[in-house]
Amino acid sequence: MKLKDRNVLVVGLGKSGFSSALFLKRQGANVIVNDIGDEKSFEREKKVLKENGIDFVFGKHPEEIFLKQDLIVVSPGVPTNREPFLKAHDKGIEIIGELELAYRFISTPIVAITGTNGKTTTTTLLGEILKKEGVNVFVGGNIGIPLVEYAEDDSRDLVVLEVSSFQLETISHFHPYGGVILNITPDHLDRYTSMEEYAEVKMRLFERQETFDFAVLNADDKWIMKYKPAILSDIFLFSVSTVVDKGAYYKNGRIYLVHPSSNQEYVIQEGDIRLKGIHNMENVMAAAISALELGVKFDTIKEVLQNFEGLHHRVEFVEEIEGISFYNDSKGTNVGAVERALAGFNNPVVLILGGRDKGGGYDFLIDQIKRTVKHIIAIGEAKDNIYNDLHNYVTVEKVNSFEDAVYTAFRRAERGDIVLLSPACSSFDMFTSYAERGEKFIEIVRKIKAEVNGKN
Template sequence: MILSPMELKGKKVLVVGFANTGKAVTRFLLNQGAMVTVTDQRQPEESSEDITSLKKKGISFVFGDHPQEIFTGSDLIVLSPGVNPNLTSISQARKQGIPIISEIELASWFINTPIIGITGTNGKTTTTTLLSEILRASGFSVFTGGNIGNPMINFINDNVKADFLVIEVSSFQLEATEKFSPHIAILLNLTEDHLDRYPDFAAYCAAKYRIFRNQTQNDFAILNYDDKFCRAIIPSLSAQVLPFSRKAILTEGVFTDGKLLYFQKKEGLTHSYLLSKVKLFGPHNQENILAAVGAAELCGCIPERTQEVLENFLGLHHRIEFVQEINGISFYNDSKATNIDALFKSLHSFSGNIILIAGGREKGGDYSVLKEEIKKRVKLLIAIGETQEKFFNLFSRITPIVFAPDLEEAVKIAMQNGKKGDTVLLSPGCASFDMFKNYEDRGEKFIQAVRQLRPSHKNHKEHFSSLRRQNEPASH
């Protein structure tokens, strides 16, 4: 249902959270004539031009707390992605029947342009960016937004004209959707993540599945056929299903034989793409490419232009990003690997001789699934952050492990113990908030530490033995 501005005019709307998304939503609601209150548990910066300007326009602000009365006294509540929907104030408002929605839900009410929604545990940003570039290469105008950093509602705020919206969608954003319905919905994969927020993996999957909830037979669902949790939802879908697979030859869908990528429809339409010149590497990126090509084909992209983009796309910052080679040792920044599956796939992208820097704040999940990959590929694990003790208990019997107090020291240890042909890989498998502002901050500090290194001629074996004595816990 597309609302008219009159349906928000004069309504009491509460915006919960005043970061990037909350600010964009507030701007939108103000333009629609709503009576807006903003609440955020964090205190604002001492002199915020945004807040000063908005107060002059009639916006009310409540910082440092979420008073119950502003929730239950609202006609509509819009949650920012980082806000837990089960907070007491929100739960009470929900019991009273007050609509509680996310920013993408609100934006979708006012948008008629086709939406391509991309979700999954890992690969969302890469796939969103790659697909956007493919579409543009074929002459389409594209708005790229969502969880990638540009709120979807800015499509309206900035009066953007486009052929497609390509939107990265998180589980947090999908939780509070009711009518949101992408014309093309992509589910890349499902593995354990955010179990510090969800009661169990099934609840996390249920949030992701909401991307398909309102699709019809005129829409498309693109799913990873190799992932049993993605495959499980297929029988219940109303949309036309286009599976993609890295392992199976499909009668209809997108698949690969390792050399070529094929898009195939039942009616006989087949296009193929050469993979040998593609610069993205790793099995996870091959899945991202399959999904992006499937969506591009459905949108009518020109295969030759798609091939050009595939060959020139270098990947994204902080995602298995090559930083530098020193003394024949290659350094890679994969700070975006904030969960167990992302770390697993990162390890699987290299043949071995990995010096792994990992650790941080847990998000839930079973780290023991990494044992085989670590045993096979990791020659030294340098543990950082809050999970040091956990990593020692899990992995010290299968690979040497040392502790580093910070990332700079971890990089120095890696350099001192590396030799020609080794790969130093920052792939934490954890959130960053125990030591850093965010994963970007963690990645930038890693890059900075690497670039401060100087070629070394130390005997790595001798130094490693001393590190073991210095860094191992006294008793376990």
């Protein structure tokens, strides 16, 4: 792909947009950056852009700028159904994302992992397994380092990427050697018109694959299996509910890995896996079968699984106070993530739910709520919607602040209960990120513990 002297617009100045702009400039393109946000929020980025001779426009999407470009690179968080994009498309201007841009400069084989939930854990876990095996691997994408920052290096043995639906919207040539999809549950229905549209975007991961590639699919997911017949690559399945002939399955506290080319069935005891919860058994199976297909020894996989602790802000134990256990699942930003978090608990749960609504409602949670939730603390912009959807099944208490939510949850809980922050919503009504929300939860829990200890 030749970029020298081409006019390129980068839309969205998040992490991937910022990296894309600098990469494009180094390739000799004439770059301009556009973000609808307030210019005052980008002082650091503006300084770097100026130093590199990159122009920028903030606060709006000027149509005339879009129509003067040879190429538009859009950040994942920016919807491309806005008028300037549509007019640029009608004019024949190519619109791609950072993932597609980077891919066109990379020859390293790629394993790409997507899914509504679990993709960060699975991507990180597979990366750790490969590193332990001695593979020179780049791990990034939707987590950590944008792929475009690797594009000028392109010297590793393998790339392992977390890929989001937003990134998959703007691919055209992207062709991973390995594709892994963990699940498709309701999410981003404020952006997609239906579950069908969301699922179709997710399954675009496989659209360029051929027979010599491989795919790892969740056999228990109805949406994934609906689109399975269209996949041309070598398919491995994983399941927590049924035995599979090729791939991995969970049964009676064991994970079985069935890999035909190794001509052997491997068994891992659940007790030998540091990650806990049935949702994590799915993540483990997806990572393990991918690793086997990539030539990793079983002993390496088993060793990493014995030591891999999981991720910050994902069903993370924080403290125990007066027999009440507090868990931080701030990364649970959709109902599917909350459902999986709740499935890992048998003790009664006081659930902190809410934030900025993502569409689709909360009915998906009803079965798990009936099983284990004794009380819901509803917060943020979504609290009325949460109340309307769930108050017939459990007591839903609306509160006005995040700190009040944590204190109220503590008061409603009893010895032996779980207090779980798993919001099913984005954090942007109160915080800049799910990470900031999770850190605030930890801070408040520890404040409560100090106050309780001070009384004793």
